[in-house]
Amino acid sequence: EPEVTQTPSHQVTQMGQEVILRCVPISNHLYFYWYRQILGQKVEFLVSFYNNEISEKSEIFDDQFSVERPDGSNFTLKIRSTKLEDSAMYFCASSRESSGELFFGEGSRLTVL
Amino acid sequence: TQLLEQSPQFLSIQEGENLTVYCNSSSVFSSLQWYRQEPGEGPVLLVTVVTGGEVKKLKRLTFQFGDARKDSSLHITAAQPGDTGLYLCAGEHFGNEKLTFGTGTRLTIIP
Numbered sequence: 001e002p003e004v005t006q007t008p009s010h011q012v013t014q015m016g017q018e019v020i021l022r023c024v025p026i027s028n029h030l031y032f033y034w035y036r037q038i039l040g041q042k043v044e045f046l047v048s049f050y051n052n053e054i055s056e057k058s059e060i061f062d063d064q065f066s067v068e069r070p071d072g073s074n075f076t077l078k079i080r081s082t083k084l085e086d087s088a089m090y091f092c093a094s095s096r097e098s099s100g101e102l103f104f105g106e107g108s109r110l111t112v113l
Numbered sequence: 114t115q116l117l118e119q120s121p122q123f124l125s126i127q128e129g130e131n132l133t134v135y136c137n138s139s140s141v142f143s144s145l146q147w148y149r150q151e152p153g154e155g156p157v158l159l160v161t162v163v164t165g166g167e168v169k170k171l172k173r174l175t176f177q178f179g180d181a182r183k184d185s186s187l188h189i190t191a192a193q194p195g196d197t198g199l200y201l202c203a204g205e206h207f208g209n210e211k212l213t214f215g216t217g218t219r220l221t222i223i224p
Contacts, residue, residue, distance in 0.1 A: 004155075031210065043156065043201065045211040056210050091155045098210055099144065104155030 002026045004105035006092050012111045013082055021077045021108045023092030032075045033093040033102065034067065036060070043091070049075065050098075082112045117204055117215035125221040128194060134187045134218045136202035145178055145185045146212065148201040156201055192222045 005024045013019050025032050034046040047057040049067055064086075066078045075094075079086055089107040117138045126132055136145070144163045148156035160169050162178035162185060169176045173196075175188040185202055202215040 033211075035212075035214075042216050043203075043212075043214040045213070048210045050210075058211065093155070099205060101158050101161065102146075102212065104157070106154050 002103075004092055004094055004103050006090075006105035006108050008108055009106070010109040010111070012113060015084060015112055016081050018078065018080050019082055019110060021079075021090050021092075021110070023075045023077070023094075023105055024073050025075055025092065025094030026096075026103055027073070029094035029096050029103070031055075031095045031098060031100070032067075032069070033095075034077045035091045035093060035104075036088040037091065037107075038085075038088040046077075046090075079110070082110075084112050086110060087112045117202055117213055119200075119202060119215040119218045121218060122216065123219050123221075125223060126192060128222055128224050129191055132189050132192055132220070134189075134200055134220070135184070136186070136215050137184045138204060139183065140204075140206070141182045142204035143182075143207045144205045145182075146203045146205070147176055147185070147187055148203060150199040150201060150217075156203075189220075192220075194222045194224050196220060197222050 007022045032049040035043050037043045045058050047061045047067055048055045064080050068076050089109050091107045092105045093102045095102050120135045144161055146161045147159045149159055150156045160176045165180045165182045167178045173190045177186050200218045203212040205212055
């Protein structure tokens, strides 16, 4: 069964460093998303991406964050100058249609020290 | 900010009992989804309800969307230890792509 894959599964970084979280969405999906879940808190929307551009973003997704689809398969989330409060589980998701079923990856745990 | 409040936050019951989890909001959703999340994994979609008053069954799980499309419930009949997990509701608003997730209900079924 096709699945969304994310790497790394866990990344530890020093405050102020840049991190890139990678995702390979399901191959025939057209809509891509990043969500995050801070430990003990609810899942929060960060950004949606369609047709090689951001279609919607939340207040959390400020200039510190960026997304890119550098090739036909990867979808990346870059976090610049990481802060302690960026520590969270970051989930990538994809769907075939705009309001279609979302398939989530297993997440990338980011720990900022 | 549109909030989805789930209740109860934690629920621990004996195997074989029935339970209901609630998801409530003051805003109207175009659709509402229920997910289950295991530790260290991403949410997995259980069901999507779209029509006000809609009821969907998935084996022992029954999902209902409120008539006004502001709330939903998940009822589990004869709970099994395998039902243990974090249950999340998530709503989608008209014209928006993003999902607003609920606060979650952590369910533990005791054998």
